[in-house]
Amino acid sequence: MGEVKEKKTNYSTETPEEIPGVITTTTSAIHNFLKKTKAQDLINWGRKNSLWFMTQPMGCCGVEMIATGCAHYDTDRFGIIPRNSPRHADVMIISGYVTKKYLPALKRLWEQMPAPKWVLAMGDCSISGGPFYESYSTVQNIDEVFPIDVFIPGCPPRPEALIQGFVELQEKITAKKDRGTDY
Amino acid sequence: MEEMLESNEMIIHLGPQHPMQPGPFRLNLRLKGETVMDAEVELGYIHKGIEKILENKTYLQGITIVDRICYLVALTNEECFVGCAEKLLGIEPPARSQYIRVILEELSRLQSHLLGLGEFGEFIGFVSMFMYTIKEREEIVGLIDMVTGARVTHSYLRFGGVRDDLPAGFKEKTLPVLNNLKKVISDYEEMFQSDRIYRERTAGVGILTADVAKSLGVSGPALRATGVPFDIRKNEPYLVYKDLDFKVCTETAGDCAARVQVRLNEMRESIYILEQCFDQIPNGPLFPEGTPYGRRTPVMRVPAGEVFHRVEDPRGEMGMYMISDGTDKPYRVKVRGPYFPTLQALPPLIIGTTVADVAAISGSMDGCTSEADR
Amino acid sequence: MDARTIIESLTGKFPEAISEAGIESPIRIQAYVDKDKAKEVCQYLKDSLQFDHLCSVCGVDYPQRNELEAVYHIASYDHAVVLTLKARLPRDSPEIESIVPVYWNANWYERETYELYGIVFKNHPNLKPLVLPEEMLGEWPLRKDYEGFPNKTARNLV
Numbered sequence: 001m002g003e004v005k006e007k008k009t010n011y012s013t014e015t016p017e018e019i020p021g022v023i024t025t026t027t028s029a030i031h032n033f034l035k036k037t038k039a040q041d042l043i044n045w046g047r048k049n050s051l052w053f054m055t056q057p058m059g060c061c062g063v064e065m066i067a068t069g070c071a072h073y074d075t076d077r078f079g080i081i082p083r084n085s086p087r088h089a090d091v092m093i094i095s096g097y098v099t100k101k102y103l104p105a106l107k108r109l110w111e112q113m114p115a116p117k118w119v120l121a122m123g124d125c126s127i128s129g130g131p132f133y134e135s136y137s138t139v140q141n142i143d144e145v146f147p148i149d150v151f152i153p154g155c156p157p158r159p160e161a162l163i164q165g166f167v168e169l170q171e172k173i174t175a176k177k178d179r180g181t182d183y
Numbered sequence: 184m185e186e187m188l189e190s191n192e193m194i195i196h197l198g199p200q201h202p203m204q205p206g207p208f209r210l211n212l213r214l215k216g217e218t219v220m221d222a223e224v225e226l227g228y229i230h231k232g233i234e235k236i237l238e239n240k241t242y243l244q245g246i247t248i249v250d251r252i253c254y255l256v257a258l259t260n261e262e263c264f265v266g267c268a269e270k271l272l273g274i275e276p277p278a279r280s281q282y283i284r285v286i287l288e289e290l291s292r293l294q295s296h297l298l299g300l301g302e303f304g305e306f307i308g309f310v311s312m313f314m315y316t317i318k319e320r321e322e323i324v325g326l327i328d329m330v331t332g333a334r335v336t337h338s339y340l341r342f343g344g345v346r347d348d349l350p351a352g353f354k355e356k357t358l359p360v361l362n363n364l365k366k367v368i369s370d371y372e373e374m375f376q377s378d379r380i381y382r383e384r385t386a387g388v389g390i391l392t393a394d395v396a397k398s399l400g401v402s403g404p405a406l407r408a409t410g411v412p413f414d415i416r417k418n419e420p421y422l423v424y425k426d427l428d429f430k431v432c433t434e435t436a437g438d439c440a441a442r443v444q445v446r447l448n449e450m451r452e453s454i455y456i457l458e459q460c461f462d463q464i465p466n467g468p469l470f471p472e473g474t475p476y477g478r479r480t481p482v483m484r485v486p487a488g489e490v491f492h493r494v495e496d497p498r499g500e501m502g503m504y505m506i507s508d509g510t511d512k513p514y515r516v517k518v519r520g521p522y523f524p525t526l527q528a529l530p531p532l533i534i535g536t537t538v539a540d541v542a543a544i545s546g547s548m549d550g551c552t553s554e555a556d557r
Numbered sequence: 558m559d560a561r562t563i564i565e566s567l568t569g570k571f572p573e574a575i576s577e578a579g580i581e582s583p584i585r586i587q588a589y590v591d592k593d594k595a596k597e598v599c600q601y602l603k604d605s606l607q608f609d610h611l612c613s614v615c616g617v618d619y620p621q622r623n624e625l626e627a628v629y630h631i632a633s634y635d636h637a638v639v640l641t642l643k644a645r646l647p648r649d650s651p652e653i654e655s656i657v658p659v660y661w662n663a664n665w666y667e668r669e670t671y672e673l674y675g676i677v678f679k680n681h682p683n684l685k686p687l688v689l690p691e692e693m694l695g696e697w698p699l700r701k702d703y704e705g706f707p708n709k710t711a712r713n714l715v
Contacts, residue, residue: 056200058207058229059553060254060335063298067324070317084202101690102207102228105199131248134239135232136698137689156254156335226665227688234673235699397609397634400662411634419584419637491585491612491630491639502612504630504641519613519630524662556688 040176047090047116047181048170049079054089056109059096061123061156068159080166086112091169092119093162094126094146097138103145110146118173118180119146120165124155131155147179191215195538199228203306203542206552208526210541217537222530230556237516242268242342242483245513250336252518253554255298258284258291258327259496261340264516266421267492267505268342271485274471280344281422282464287327287339289453289460290357293364294323295497296446296453299549300371303443306546307384312371319367322360329353342483343476344469354461361454368450375443385439389532389544392437399528403499403521404449405548408434408441415495426463429456439547446549484511496521498549520554558636560586563606570601587641592627595644596654599631603659607633608640614656614666616674618648618700625651627676631660646676655681673699 034040057066069075069082083089086109098106110119121142124130132138142148149172152165172178188194192215199207207228213221233252237245249264250257262284269275276284297320304312324334329350331337339346375381391401393409406413412431416424432448434441470477487509493502499521506515525548533541560580567588568575574594580586590598602608612630619626629642644653655678656663667678668687675697678684686694697703 054200055202056207057205060251062206063254063335067317067321071314072318072321086200097229097231099228099230100693101230101688102199105207105228109200131251132231132236135236136696136703137227137230137232137693158334227686227690230688232698235703398661400611400660402610413634489641490581491641493612493632493639500612502630504613504615504628506617515615515617517613517615517628523665527662527665 041174044173044176044181048173050081051079051091051118051166051169052081052083052089053091053093053120054086054109054113055082055084056093057095058098058102059123059125059156061093061095061125064156064159064162065093065095065122068162073159073163075163075166078163078166078170080163086110087114089113090117091166092117092146093122094119094142094148095122097125097130097132097135098142099137100139101137103139107145116181118149118169118178120169121146121148121151122162122165123157124153127151127153149178149180188213189215192220197541198225203545204552205302205550206556208552208555210529210545212533212538212541214538217539219533219536219538219541222533224526224530226526226552226556228556229553233557234516234518237513239512241511242485242513243479245516246340247336247338249518250338251553252557253496253498253520253522253551254335255295255551256291256497257336258288258339259494259501261337262288262421263492263494263501263503264505265340265342266494267490267503267516268485270490270492271488271505271507272342272476273486274343274474274476276344277467277469277471278423278465279348279467280469282460283330283345283349283469284340285422285424285427286349286457286460286464287330287337289457290323290327292453292497293450294320294327296450296549297323299497300443300446303439303543303546303549306542307381309381312374315367315371319364322363326353326357326360329356341470341476341478343471343474346478348469357457358461361457365451365454368447372444372447375440382440384540384543385443385547386436388439388540389536389547390436390438391528391532395531396437396528399531400524401499401528403496403525404442404445405525405528406499407432408445409437410435413500415493415500419493421492421494427456427459439543442547442549484509485513498522498551498554499525518557520551520557522548522551523555526550526552526555558607558633558638559583560638563638563640564588566606567598567602570605571598574598584637585639585641587643589643589645592644592646592653595627595629595642596656596659598642599629599656599659602631602640607635610634611656611660611663611666612639614663614670616670616676616699618674620648620701623648625674625676627651627653627670629656651676652679653677654679655684657681673697675700 121127129140150165150168195212198209209225211223249260252260297316301313301316328334331339393411396406396409414431429452432445485507489506491504502519504517508514564578574591576589578588608631610632612632615628617626625646627644632639672686672689
């Protein structure tokens, strides 16, 4: 580990070789540059149209989440596709009451997702505790733990409301106001 | 589990988030090669303390809480809770209300079995099945939505009756859906019987014999697939089930295919029950006359006493034990869900099978973790 | 097998251990059992009276009487009678013999009752918390004097 670090410092202190007509740069510099340009709009257009979400039914809202992703409501037409693995997913939907026992697992799932990633709070339980706000086993104030972009109220919200939530998220991404991307 | 590990063995954890699961629980498997040597279930990832909350809510508020015990069969949970209070109050809903309840609970059973079939299909790698059944399920959920105003959690039953009457034209809208469903169930059956891969994944896998099933405390389709005709609707009739003609569907093989077959047959019986209900449903009031019970009885005191009431859930025997101390809130409510003992019986069933069969066996039990955790 | 036969058989076999036996309805009977005899009574019910299906095990807290009750609902796959069997336990050291050797599926019910009420089931094969996280053990959340409920933000409506 130490060896790699040393190498890195050597590399950064070394002045890049000057080649006539060639500009040398780094990936992060390109990213930082792109964020200020119209190219980011193009990237965001791509991102907002492929919001794959992780199927992780936690409560009553989980059933509606599954129904939304399946044949009848067919969110595939918006590029919103259910994925089983967190490593394939862009969006995590907190679809129910987060218990003291489940919170560490949920944090781990969130960490396993590759960036940029967004999180939706679906239903009253994840927003404010819902019917279980006074329970001995649930955790409150989930929005302090995860950077939630869209809150979808309802107990449970209908599939149309979830689709509306996704549309709101898409609009936030277009406006570069979302909390999932690191601007 | 770790301390017993031999050098050529490994432990894998399925869950809490895993595509094989109906909700978050953790299945720890000790494997030797592909064979499961030992299994252990960890629960509680969505334990929300419903029993404690019910003690602190009035009876009317409690209806909305019991809805959320198992979100797939909210109406059966309500029936059990309301049935307990009705037994303590000594009232019985009028005939029309009872028929409306049976209609809705059977519709609820249909949608639950459809989702169960779809999930099972998905678990064994037959994802199209999920899309087929969800399509049909949406029709039925739409019908329930039409009556209750909610798709999943209804809060529809009331003490001594139901909240609203059936809307106009409900029968005319329901019968075509049921006729279509009959055809679809035959299609599913044919699909299952003709598909060789499906037969190999399910036939002879996860065999449960009648004696073992009884000693494990299993109920519902998993028990009926072993040939035991145990159905609360017949053994201990509630509502108007004693006036309705239906048979308890059983199979003898006790494997995954038999459990699925029991569900398919039960859906046919449910459709038959619904048709009878639409023919027989009388006109009349929704609440018993001469009593104060109605759509809204916010302050209701229940006489002191205790009762254990059982109903038949799509997953098996659902029971609630209610103690009242004469106030407006129950003193204690114990929820005995059907999936809790079934999930408990999962480890002995999967020991000795391969990892691939775990998903098939777990899926054929048609679970609902929320109700096991409560 | 009807309710009266069962009650007579049970009180005849265990005259000291069974008390306050009563019939609520043709399909519901209840009785109190001495806490040291619970396992033998269950064994007898299973072997001789066809009570082969354990519905549930739960606890009930009575702080005024300084008692906890362990409640067993025992039913049958053959007849419709459900027996509610209760055992009174002292609130400061509630202990009762586990019935897992008789009814296999009592395992999880007893673990759940243990973590929610603190009732210790002696000779249980694996008495550890089932639904609660380890750090909540010892709080006994379903007892009536549990401090964490209702939450300070909750308001009692009636």
